[in-house]
Amino acid sequence: MSATPAVIVAIDGPSGTGKSSTSKAVAARLGLSYLDTGAQYRAITWWMLNNGVDTADADAVAAAAGKPSIVSGTDPLSPAISADGADASGPIRTQEVTAAVSAVSAVPEVRERITGLQRTIAAEARGGIVVEGRDIGTTVLPDADLKVFLTASPEARAARRNGELKTADGTSVSDLAATQQALTARDRADSSRKTSPLKKADDAVEVDTTELTLEQVVECVVTLVEKAAAGKEGPAQDREKAAR
Ligand SMILES: Nc1ncnc2c1ncn2[C@@H]1O[C@H](COP(=O)(O)OP(=O)(O)OP(=O)(O)O)[C@@H](O)[C@H]1O
Numbered sequence: 001m002s003a004t005p006a007v008i009v010a011i012d013g014p015s016g017t018g019k020s021s022t023s024k025a026v027a028a029r030l031g032l033s034y035l036d037t038g039a040q041y042r043a044i045t046w047w048m049l050n051n052g053v054d055t056a057d058a059d060a061v062a063a064a065a066g067k068p069s070i071v072s073g074t075d076p077l078s079p080a081i082s083a084d085g086a087d088a089s090g091p092i093r094t095q096e097v098t099a100a101v102s103a104v105s106a107v108p109e110v111r112e113r114i115t116g117l118q119r120t121i122a123a124e125a126r127g128g129i130v131v132e133g134r135d136i137g138t139t140v141l142p143d144a145d146l147k148v149f150l151t152a153s154p155e156a157r158a159a160r161r162n163g164e165l166k167t168a169d170g171t172s173v174s175d176l177a178a179t180q181q182a183l184t185a186r187d188r189a190d191s192s193r194k195t196s197p198l199k200k201a202d203d204a205v206e207v208d209t210t211e212l213t214l215e216q217v218v219e220c221v222v223t224l225v226e227k228a229a230a231g232k233e234g235p236a237q238d239r240e241k242a243a244r
């Protein structure tokens with residue numbers, strides 16, 4: 001049996017602040033499961049685009065919300081996501097999905113469906129889990145053992161995103177101003193929707209990653225998780241430690 005109590009960690013924040021990279025690395029370091037909730041919203045959006053649902057029509061999206069089966073893997077070393085059995089991990093990162101996902105994820109029927117899946121996955125992760133998204137600390141898992149809210153300046157986030165898009169000769173393919181504009185437009189949509197908007201939970205620890213390397217952010221969050229885990233230790237863990 002593990003000596004570290006199972007912890008539930010919620011990592012939220014706007015796009016490009018490093019939620020996925022940090023969450024995967026922290027989960028892998030500490031032997032926790034990992035859930036990318038943005039990938040779930042992207043997968044249902046991809047399914048709708050492929051199945052003739054007009055993603056700008058909230059009624060059509062609501063009517064289709066219960067139809068696809070969305071299955072997420074929880075291994076931080078090989079994150080997986082499928083929609084109706086089809087591997088969605090590549091196609092969910094296309095521009096077409098990115099442009100439509102904020103509208104789809106604002107529909108209450110979609111949120112209810114995906115939030116249910118997220119809570120089930122977290123409850124089944126017996127060894128603990130890192131769940132990243134926009135509303136994990138506020139709505140999905142309000143009793144999480146640790147809530148972290150990552151931020152970074154729009155300039156830093158756009159530069160990080162641009163760094164991901166390279167041509168074969170290594171030059172950047174998209175213009176920085178356009179990337180920053182797209183990021184801030186998505187933040188605005190995600191923060192202003194009525195149901196479960198992007199928001200820092202009152203009891204979340206805010207980490208500004210603008211001037212930090214990814215390794216520094218991971219180190220910082222690992223320390224926070226270890227403190228939260230130590231705070232959860234009870235008599236059973238004390239007895240186990242004493243016996244060692
Ligand atoms: N502290 C950092 N310093 C520099 N680059 C970083 C840092 N954190 C993450 N990155 C890089 O920034 C890019 C975006 O990171 P990541 O995908 O983890 O962000 P995110 O918050 O999950 O974004 P989204 O919500 O859009 O999925 C990646 O290329 C990642 O390697």
Ligand SMILES: Nc1ccn([C@H]2C[C@H](O)[C@@H](COP(=O)(O)O)O2)c(=O)n1
Pocket residue numbers: 015037038039041042101102105106132133134135136186190
């Ligand atoms: N908990 C979440 C996670 C994601 N979303 C929506 C809003 C995002 O723009 C979109 C894609 O997320 P990303 O992959 O960029 O992290 O999904 C949400 O509403 N709630």
